[in-house]
Amino acid sequence: MLLKEIAEKLSLKTFTPQVEMAKDVKGGYTSDLLSDVMGASKEGDLWITLQTHKNIVAVASLRELSAIILVKGFEPDRDTVEAATAENIPLLGTDLQTFEISGRLYNLLK
Amino acid sequence: MLTEYNVEGGDFTRAGYASSQIKKTLKNLNISPEIIKRVVVALYEAEVNIVAHAFKGVISADISNSGIKLVLEDEGPGIPDIDMAMTKGYSTASSRVREMGFGAGMGLPNIKDNADRFNIVSRVGEGTRVTIEIDFAG
Numbered sequence: 001m002l003l004k005e006i007a008e009k010l011s012l013k014t015f016t017p018q019v020e021m022a023k024d025v026k027g028g029y030t031s032d033l034l035s036d037v038m039g040a041s042k043e044g045d046l047w048i049t050l051q052t053h054k055n056i057v058a059v060a061s062l063r064e065l066s067a068i069i070l071v072k073g074f075e076p077d078r079d080t081v082e083a084a085t086a087e088n089i090p091l092l093g094t095d096l097q098t099f100e101i102s103g104r105l106y107n108l109l110k
Numbered sequence: 111m112l113t114e115y116n117v118e119g120g121d122f123t124r125a126g127y128a129s130s131q132i133k134k135t136l137k138n139l140n141i142s143p144e145i146i147k148r149v150v151v152a153l154y155e156a157e158v159n160i161v162a163h164a165f166k167g168v169i170s171a172d173i174s175n176s177g178i179k180l181v182l183e184d185e186g187p188g189i190p191d192i193d194m195a196m197t198k199g200y201s202t203a204s205s206r207v208r209e210m211g212f213g214a215g216m217g218l219p220n221i222k223d224n225a226d227r228f229n230i231v232s233r234v235g236e237g238t239r240v241t242i243e244i245d246f247a248g
Contacts (some may be wrong), residue, residue, distance in 0.1 A: 034158075035216035038151050039223075043143075051211045058126030062133060062150045079123065 001025055001108060003067055003090060006046070010104055012069060012092040015081050019090045025066045027109060030102045034059050041065060048102055052076045057083040057091075065089070069105075071098045111135075111173045117157060119165040119186065122210065128169045129154040132180075135173065141246055148224040149178055152242050155217040156182045162207045163187065164237065177226070177245040188234040196222065196230075 115128035164186025203213020
């Protein structure tokens with residue numbers, strides 16, 4: 001499913017309006033441990049996390065993840081937004097907690 | 111082709127820079143995505159280890175036709191017990207580093223799993239040298 005469609009269906013807000021959203025999302029990965037995401041996520045995954053610092057962009061870019069969703073209304077650090085825009089990684093947000101947003105994304109993609 | 115990158119201990123804002131540069135180089139050389147993934151995972155973990163634990167370090171990447179050899183040499187506290195450090199889940203990271211989602215004791219095992227050859231030498235109070243080799247064929 002296209003990221004744009006997912007963002008609409010899950011009412012996600014975007015912190016990176018300039019970044020292209022016409023990407024295909026193949027799956028999702030939920031984790032707040034960066035090593036876990038590095039080691040176990042798959043290319044194209046949509047990553048759900050509560051981490052808001054800049055290093056999430058490095059991980060998403062290196063692993064070629066499709067986008068990042070921040071949970072529970074968390075706002076990204078300013079340099080996180082700058083890095084995400086520079087690296088073309090859409091940075092999205094939801095007020096839902098991790099379990100709920102993961103479940104809704106799973107239902108959309110299954 | 112040999113390139114070097116300096117890494118500053120504690121500077122998480124630049125963690126991943128060397129990994130990102132080397133990934134671009136390997137893509138330009140048309141190395142297979144599966145191999146690039148292994149290099150990136152191993153190198154990023156090793157780079158973060160320097161940032162999280164050492165005062166400073168140097169990463170050298172030597173790319174040949176047959177593979178890549180990465181040497182990460184740091185000045186830092188060193189590792190008293192390497193077997194313990196290689197155990198999944200064992201970590202000496204600070205609480206600040208853990209709060210960022212690092213320091214879960216997965217770094218060194220992740221590096222080893224992704225390397226064709228892996229070596230670690232450390233002297234307590236001096237520093238650590240990690241060598242990672244990944245072949246391009248097979």
